[in-house]
Amino acid sequence: MRRSVRLAGLVVFVVIVQVTVFPHLRLFGVVPDLGLLLALAVGYQEGPEAGAIVGFAAGFGFDLFLETPLGLDALTYALVGYTIGVLESGLFRSPRWMPSFLGAVGGLAGGLLFIALGVLVGLDAVKGTQGLVTISYAALYDAILAPFVFFLVRWVLGSDDRVRDVWSTR
């Protein structure tokens, strides 16, 4: 099966799990950003273009279930997925703690980006210090779940060999 089809299935799966299961499994009152983690994992493994596309798709899917403006999560996830893909090209090795580290940093960066974009579009809910506390907890949750999502992406894509630059042609 084409990798892009498998990734599309993974995006749908992640969105459904995010909106049906994780509202019941809150940590310190917050939910994780599974779509963001997926964008991070794909960007890390497949490169910036794939990270951006998967981030957009996952964010758009999640946006459909939120009251926040449609496209806000899509833009956030896409930019974070792209950035991780670009930064990853400068890494020579991948230590075991890397997924958790990326989950925490990516989650924090994604949260800050979401807040910044939210303020720009006039989203009142993200204003104030509580927003920063929320994204900090969410980043912690993301760090815990990141190894599982990275493993899932590797498993779905089927191999460890990097195919980053030819992803779109497969």
Next chain:
Amino acid sequence: MPGVRRASRRRYVLLLIVLTCLTLITLDSRHGRSGALGAVGGVAHRIVSPVQGAADGIARPVSDWWNGVTDGGNLKRKNRQLEEQIAALRGKQTAADQAIQQVSDLKALLRLQDSLLIKNVNGLVVDRDPGNFDPTLTIDKGSESGIAVDMPVIAPEGIVGKVIEVWSGGSKIQVLTDPNFSVGVQTPGHGAAAPATTGIASGQVNSHDLAVEFDAGTKVLRGDPIVTSPQSTLFPPGLPVGTISSATIQPGNTGVSATITPYVHLGALQHVMVLLWTPGTPGPVIATTTTTTTSTTTTSTLPGVSTNPSSTTTTTRVGG
């Protein structure tokens, strides 16, 4: 050269995604989820609704266990139950006070009010706050039950919010603590010198209380029961909202700023009632309602409410 071409392609893809997102955000902000965007959202909800219902059934016990692990177990559960009981009692007390006060004033309108009918639908809360900045509830009843956008949503304790999105098999509710939510409210009044006053209450950022401003000279006291106002275009008048938790006179005595602590405990809500009432149409004029059954006539705070969490559509007779 191929490397340069790939890098250029990446940038085009990113640019395309960013422009698409900005277009979506602009369309959504200006026109809301109507048209094609609303249709896509409706399809997504319809697809996920069955999964959501099933996941809710399975996840609720897991969720309770998880909350026990992360939030202190029994203590929190008991606390939640107690808060729910207190909120219910407060709501009942407020409505009873309102009833006594209003019965005498509205005696002349009794026959007219008695003929007014409001249908309502009980819904089970199957999902809440799917995101971290999205204070909404999702229920298992939607357009097939006659629910439409902007219909008021209540609980035994008081108002919950309004319907903002509907699809077949579910609805999304904007809760009253959302900063974008506003409702017309009324104070109880303190004698002839300080009559009842109305204002607009709104949700606040990072707070579970509502903020409201009244005209200068308004007398409000901590603990005063607040109900929806007759001028409210969103809710029928007289429904319990909450109690005054603080009130301060604005500089220069230009008005009174107050905060209202809602009666409803949103985190503990399991069932809510959607009033099949469209804003602007004739409806109940006071909070106290009379539910007529085949054998008895009983008076309750809110229509036919919630001790019966069944999913049937009921008809409530509104009267004095």
